[in-house]
Amino acid sequence: QIQLVQSGAEVKKPGASVKVSCKTSGYSFVTYDTSWVRQAPGQGPEWLGWINANNGNTRYAQRFQGRLTLTADTSTTTTFMELRGLTSDDTSIYYCARLGPFYGMDAWGQGTTVIVSS
């Protein structure tokens, strides 16, 4: 079955970087784009960006341009989300999600909690 399994929770100091992994299985990794979404406590989701694992093309939400990098490793069918220059506002649960053969996210990772605190 389709699975997206993310790395564990992180606690970071302000100004640091975090890198979260998303290991996929059960489908053709290079056929589907992967989106990254975050959700702060009590808030709606916020789209961060997407990556096409086949060609490495990426698209980032404007507000994260310059401090967000998405990468993909086809040998391990894993995508990575790196966010730099962390502030307390980046404290959220970060999700990876498969973009289906339509304009929706049809499979999600379990989420990775990132806490930014001094």
Added chain:
Amino acid sequence: QSALTQPRSVSGSLGQSVTIACSGATMSVGGYNYVSWYQQYPGEAPKLLIYDVTKRPSGVPDRFSGSKSGNTASLAISGLQHDDEADYYCSSYAGKSWVFGGGTKVTVL
């Protein structure tokens, strides 16, 4: 502040129907037929309920239906059941990006 606007909460009695509205802009909801809806229980990841405004993924009951008029999309839940009590989020493609709503908590009375 989310890009799409939803009511914070709606409630309905067991067996009745509720509708959740999702208001956007011509650059998102109004400009594309790519609205999706997600259901989320506390502590869990969102689950896709509706995509492309009206379509249901395999396994989603037909009690859930989507529609759109202009810049506003809607999710209707008929025959409310206890396990429909959850948070619901709308999302729309917005031209190489996606936007989400702030979420609606559905309470089953």
